[in-house]
């Protein structure tokens with residue numbers, strides 16, 4: 001008997017062959033590349049766009065991050081772009097018609113010494129001046145917001161207080177990528193997987209297209225949105241970026257009942273932890289000190305992080321770690337992103353988000369799309385120009401971004 005052929009499963013996006021030419025080619029199919037393509041199409045009517053991804057969509061840092069979303073950065077320029085992003089998050093599920101498991105459960109940044117306290121209080125004041133929700137918590141308040149944190153004073157890492165952003169939270173990173181991919185595809189964007197960019201063509205100081213593992217593709221504008229590989233891709237056009245690529249690790253526990261109601265971060269002990277909707281504890285560590293593209297990190301970093309996590313959360317002693325992994329993050333000298341034009345006309349950058357770019361996915365995509373459409377930096381992008389590393393107008397976010405997310 002002939003078996004009936006099962007129907008094709010419904011696909012969220014097409015799998016098109018690349019065309020010979022596009023108005024805009026986006027290199028990198030992570031969250032930022034997908035969001036850029038979506039906003040090019042939606043906000044600017046530019047639909048002749050390809051996103052070229054060397055592997056599969058959103059298999060890089062987008063699939064590997066710990067999904068923390070917040071906007072409580074110190075400097076005005078950072079608060080402006082991260083808050084723009086957070087406001088987009090607040091309407092994103094409805095706009096993309098996709099369950100992103102976006103949960104504004106609040107983000108707590110612990111202070112363990114006097115320097116942390118001073119830095120945290122300063123940041124709370126700066127945030128409030130910028131219209132970002134921010135509170136200072138005393139140890140008893142930390143306990144109220146997160147009852148499972150041990151705030152007793154005799155600990156190795158005593159909790160002396162914390163900053164708190166109630167509107168911060170988490171989302172499901174895969175869903176965010178799929179939602180942007182589906183929406184961009186529906187607007188006519190070609191999402192081309194298995195297409196590695198191997199060269200960028202420049203003629204008369206202008207980018208004219210890319211060479212790929214699937215042939216040459218001409219483009220009027222080319223955007224490098226390749227996160228940990230951004231400096232390698234930019235070098236194809238002769239542009240040198242001040243980025244260091246490092247492994248950054250995270251891990252998940254087995255599935256637990258709901259025990260952890262918010263997001264807790266500690267820059268001093270390099271731990272940040274939340275509980276995903278399905279029940280696993282999601283934890284991250286600090287970067288490995290060496291440069292690498294290997295997408296795996298050192299055991300001692302995880303070990304140290306777990307020791308600190310257990311002191312802060314004694315209840316975790318019975319949880320099992322079921323999976324660890326690493327992504328490659330692109331760290332800039334001032335822990336702030338690089339966004340905007342390059343010395344090559346028609347060649348744009350969105351990189352340097354380091355350990356903290358997931359939260360910026362909607363905002364960065366929005367701002368880069370506007371920059372490409374106008375061939376002029378969007379006002380929120382202007383301070384993050386590559387030129388700041390020669391002018392010295394740095395935006396030093398090491399206090400808010402150095403390790404934690």
Ligand SMILES: Cc1cc2nc3c(=O)[nH]c(=O)nc-3n(C[C@H](O)[C@H](O)[C@H](O)COP(=O)(O)OP(=O)(O)OC[C@H]3O[C@@H](n4cnc5c(N)ncnc54)[C@H](O)[C@@H]3O)c2cc1C
Pocket residue numbers: 027028029030031032033052053054055056057058059060061062063064065066067068069195196197198225226227228229233248249250284325326327328329353354355356357358359360405
């Ligand atoms: C362990 C970990 C935890 C993190 N936690 C957080 C967090 O809690 N909150 C937060 O805000 N941020 C966090 N981040 C950072 C965040 O994930 C990144 O800043 C952000 O995802 C980077 O943007 P992206 O999603 O576009 O990058 P990616 O998803 O890495 O996308 C870049 C894409 O470019 C592709 N590419 C590279 N070279 C080429 C080429 N030559 N041709 C074609 N394609 C190419 C890659 O394959 C990749 O898919 C974390 C990162 C890691 C690794």
